[in-house]
Amino acid sequence: MLFELEAVLEFSNDVSGKKEIEELMESVNKELFKRGAPKGKEEEASKLKEWSTEGNKLKVRITSGRYVRAPDALLRLRSQLNLLGGKIKAGVRRVEIRRLEVKEVELGREPSEEVRVAFYVDRIDVKGDKADIKFSPSIPIDVIEAGGVDRIIELIIEKVERQAYEGKEEVKRLLWESKEKEVFFDKDPSAELEKMNWIRRTHSKGQFVYGRNFTSIVNAVKEILVEHLYKPLGFREMLFPKFEPWDVPKRSGHAKSIYPDAYYVMVPKVSNPKEWEEAMDYFRITGEIHKEGIMKKVEPVGILSYAQCPPFWQFLEGKVVREESLPIKIYDWSGPTYRNEAGGTQGIARVEEFHRAETLFIGSPAQVREIAKKVEDRLTFILDKLLELEIKKYSVVPWWMAQEGEKKMSDKEDEGIGTVDFEAYLPYKGERKRSEWLEIQNVSVIGEKYPKAFSVKSTGGELWSGCAGGSFERWICAFLSQKGFEKKNWPDEIGRRVKLEEEVKFA
Amino acid sequence: MLFELEAVLEFSNDVSGKKEIEELMESVNKELFKRGAPKGKEEEASKLKEWSTEGNKLKVRITSGRYVRAPDALLRLRSQLNLLGGKIKAGVRRVEIRRLEVKEVELGREPSEEVRVAFYVDRIDVKGDKADIKFSPSIPIDVIEAGGVDRIIELIIEKVERQAYEGKEEVKRLLWESKEKEVFFDKDPSAELEKMNWIRRTHSKGQFVYGRNFTSIVNAVKEILVEHLYKPLGFREMLFPKFEPWDVPKRSGHAKSIYPDAYYVMVPKVSNPKEWEEAMDYFRITGEIHKEGIMKKVEPVGILSYAQCPPFWQFLEGKVVREESLPIKIYDWSGPTYRNEAGGTQGIARVEEFHRAETLFIGSPAQVREIAKKVEDRLTFILDKLLELEIKKYSVVPWWMAQEGEKKMSDKEDEGIGTVDFEAYLPYKGERKRSEWLEIQNVSVIGEKYPKAFSVKSTGGELWSGCAGGSFERWICAFLSQKGFEKKNWPDEIGRRVKLEEEVKFA
Incomplete structure (x- = not known):
């Protein structure tokens, strides 16, 4: 990777012939541009190749390899020049990039299609698995200060990497499957629910008003979760915000790619x-x-x-949590979350406004791994034994990676980081072995991502988090798909909690 | 009220000298323009004053009083001309307004400041309590077809009426007040809650994350509502949507004026x-x-x-409800609602994202009046006797009128239509008699407004609705303001339901 940079530093006064500047420029290659380069890699550091002054302008040409890259060298130079301020009676007023190119950027693989970046890049010339990047001279200095050049290089490498995953099948690995269960129904329950007036479509895509009977089933599921998951494991309820100010998706990483899917x-x-x-x-x-x-x-x-747990993190943001408060075990079902479903909606199996019990746990890596296992076991028990649903569990691409546009498994699986998905059989979709099952629940060990993103620390060392989420719409879709609407075919655990009444009748 | 209208009807072919047109134009003043005018008011109907043809154009001048107004006469004329189509081998292709003025519009009072309309009106000349309105010649014919001229006249009259209320004190009438209650606290509970980490501000204005203890109080309030209001009165829970597609505010009337206050x-x-x-x-x-x-x-x-109940109405929209299904008694607390508070937010006393139990009842006028009374009584019992709060009840401007910009009491109070507000004393605001109390709950008989707006009918005749709403934030603000944070000072009804724990501790 080779950087070539030409820039003009504009001063508030004439600086031509100033000997302080000359002294500085003569010295930079020895010290200023080398500082911080790893031992043995000093040759990769920046070099000032040419410089000249004319009136209030200083022109420079800098090249570099990977360490102390040319844009960083330019910023260092500006700082040093400003330190001369008193002596030369001038300060740097403006920095203008004349040319910035990075050559031989290693992409990791050969791109399968053209790579483009929407800002500050004029050209990307690909040769095999390497690229030459020509930046726009209009790239603002504050973008460079904020590390924009490195970010653009990373972005290009990542775009090439993603091309390799695009269009590929979902990556998942079967972990476990329940026994085959008796099936009492073979229709799409959403159509049935609409016919019975238990739910009704609104004027908005993928949104329903849910009537008393459907809501009674929702409440039964909630009660079961409280009794068999939250109470025994010591979880406490909180109210998470449902509108996320930009700070939240910026920190959670959703701002990387959520745009087409967001409300x-x-x-x-x-x-x-x-x-x-x-x-x-x-x-x-x-x-x-x-x-x-x-x-x-x-x-x-x-x-x-969108993901329900990110806005919670504002509760801890910027704080150091005392070890005695860990693990934090909480859940929230205080309101709906939203997805713009480009692929279309599908009854209650894929809605845009949905209601989810979100389970969140925070602690040391060991605590989080242990709680995740217990939550997974409890959920398996609830779905398999209490609701008697036919389900499978898969190890899948973690949701936080998928929602940032990744399509591969976590590379920290050996540390326990990853997502387990629960899928349920939908008889109306066809045969068990051939039909598409419905993802109804997940459990994840996320690792340090969220504490780090929201600057949360622990007095006890490393801080991790994990979470579990599943929408009532999907749980009930799976339940009604397998068990149907006749209460006598429902397991007692849910049947005894649900109160069915005549819905409103229309003439 | 005098209409003067000049328009040009453009045909698809030359129509000059067509005798069919001449016959029609000679007859309109006798029949077409008179039809539908009330007996004795025929003189107020439209009159064709002049007409002429030139090539494919027909110019007309029409005047009228209040009945069969000139714009309506023009539309009737167009229809009749199109019926001639076969005979004159031409159809009306375009209608262009050349001049449209309405004189001597009675405003009901003299405007206190200038009245303006943002669309289709060039001038409003006010003389005393009357106005001359000059419409823009660019007013599209489809706006006229949709009744736009009458709507503009109504809008102007209403704007003048509102000027009279603007800046006036809130209109309300004291109905009842509880006994003075013992007060255990004199601070702002919001500040206290933040200090204790029970709630934390997010990056968004007027939004909090609510921790385990606050949420436990919320759940206690919910339980009390279920046990002492919803169960005894036979209410059932539903899930109302929380995003409202435009159809909802268009029908509910919020689209009239909600704009500065909406998310x-x-x-x-x-x-x-x-x-x-x-x-x-x-x-x-x-x-x-x-x-x-x-x-x-x-x-x-x-x-x-915004108001929580409007999106429910999509559940019944366009339907005829069978009388046996009435009354419908339902409630919802499935998610937050939102208000952009121009006047600023204030701890948990005025938030922008808030959590409310919304109570809704639908039935015959007698049923709705009776349920509203029972709901009001139960709420009074809960607030006064169970939570032991010091409260007052007022008859106020109905919320649906206030939210459409009205500032006066319902003019159907004698039919039982109106809103009762519950206000609670906040000791930290000062003395009982002098300080501002907090509105924490309301109960309304709304009448036919919502069924009509969403085209819902009953097989049993007239259909009314009523509702009751109060946010948990405000209930708890009032409760903590009066009772403080020491559980020993809390009434047992709430104390026994709340589980207080150490909140997360920060280093």
Whole structure:
């Protein structure tokens, strides 16, 4: 990897012929540009190849390999020049990149299609498994300060890596399967639920209003979770926010790739009703919403919660948790979360507004691994023995990686990091062996990702987290698909908790 | 009220000299323009004052009073002309308004400031309590077809009426007050809750993460509501949607004025990840959200639920409910609702994301009035006797009117329509008599508004609805403000249900 950089530093005053500058420029290759390069790799550090002054401008050309890269050298140089300030009676007012190229970037594999970056990159020339990157001269210095050049290089490497996974089958490994269970139904329960008026579609895609009987089943599932999972394992309920300000997806990593799948939230830039008279008048006159007018008067402030646990982390953000408070074991079902399903919705098997019990645990790596195992065992017991569902368990691509666009298994599986998915058989989809089963629940050991992202530490050393999530819509879809609507075919554990009544009748 | 209208009807062919047109134009003042005018008011109906043809154009001038208004006469004329189609070998292709004025519109009072309408109105000239309205010639014919002219006139009258209420004190009438209760605390409980880590602010305005102890109090309140309100009165739980597609605020009337107070929801216009690569790359490079890019790629699809009950109505929309299913008695606490608080947030006393038990009942007017009374009595019992709170009840401006911008009491109070508010004393705000109390709960008889708006009918005749709502945040704010944090000062009804534990400790 070879960096070539040409830049102009513009001063607040004439600097031509200043001997302090000359002294500095003569010395940088010995010390300033070498500092921090690993032993034996000093040759890869930056070198000042040329420099000249003209009026208030200093032109430089810097090259480097991998260590103390040319953009970093440029920033160091600027700092040193500013330290001369008093002596040369001038400060650096502006830095302009004239040319920035990185050659022979190792991509790890040959790209299968063109690679592009939407910002600050003019060209990417690929030769085999290497690329030459030509940056835009317009790349702002504050992007460089924030590490943008390295990020762009990483992004390109990652895009090439992803090409290799794209279109590939889902990666998963069967861990366990329940016995075959007796099946009492062979229809799509969603259609049945709609026919019976137990649920009704709204004007929005993938959204339902759930009636009293469906809600009674939801509450039965909740009760079972409390009695057989949360109480015995000592979990406590909390209320997690359901709107996520940008800080949350920025820290959780969802901001890397959630965009096509998100529900966005906007609020008025100005709340003065006078400012909104246009939209009000428009509706009063036409009976329609003035969408263009709204778009001009709102700003995007975040997204509706997608993975449910990320907004919790604001509870601990920036804190050091005392070891005696660990492990933290909590759950939340205080509201729906949202996904824009590009692939289309499907009854209650794939909705856009869904209701989930989210289970979260935080502690030392050993604590988190142990709790995850117990949660998995309890969930297996509930699904297999209490609800008597036919299920399988798989080791899958961890959800937090999938939601950041990754399609491969965790490379820390040997430390216990990863996700277990529960899939349930849907008889209406066809034969057991050939049909698509429904993912209804997962349990994960996430590792240090969230504590790190939200700057949470423990007085007891390394801090990990894990979580488990499953939507009531999917649990009930699986349950009704296998057991049907006749209560006599339901296991007592759920049957005795559900109160069925006549739904509202329509003429 | 006098309408003056000049318009040009453009035909698909030359119509000059057609005798069929002449015959029609000679007859309209006798029949077509008079039809439907009330007996004795025929003089107020439209009159064709002038007409002429030139090539494919027919120019008309129509005047009218209040009945069969000139714009309606124009539409009738167009229909009749199109019926001639076969005979004159031409159809009306376009209607262009040349001039439309309405004079002497009675405003009900003299405006206190200028009145403006953002669309289709060029001028409003006010003389005393009357106005002359000059419409824009660009007003589209489909706005006229949809009744836009009448809506604009109504809107102007309403704007003048509102000027009279603006800035006035809240209208309310004391109905009842509890005995003075012993007070154990004089601080702001929100500050206390934050200090104890029971709740923590998020990165968003007026939003908190609620910890285990606060959530335990929330659950205690829920249990009390179930045991002492919902179960005895036969209410059943449902899950109401929490995102409201535009159809909901359009029907509920919130679209009239909710704009400055709403949280808006947008979804991607296109879900293909390739379309979103720009936003993804931007975050990867800069660590920031590409807000401008997002704004270009999303469309506004609705709002986050504000009043909680409106989205329920999609469950019944367009249906005729069988009388035997009435009354319908339901409640929902399946997720938070949202308000953009222009006036600022205030601890848990005024949050933007809040959690509410919403109570809804639907039936005949007699049923709804009776249930509302029972719900009010039960809530009074719970707040006054079980939680031992010091409260007052007021008759207030109904919330659905307030949320549409009205500031006056219902004019159907004698039919039982209206809202009762419960206010609680907050000792930290000062003396009982002088300080501002907190509105924590309301109960309303709404009347026919919602069934009508969502086209819901009953086989048993008139259909009404009523509702009751109160946020847990405010109930608990009132409770902790009066009772403090020492459990020994709490009534047993709540104390025995709440499990307090050490919250997470920070180093």
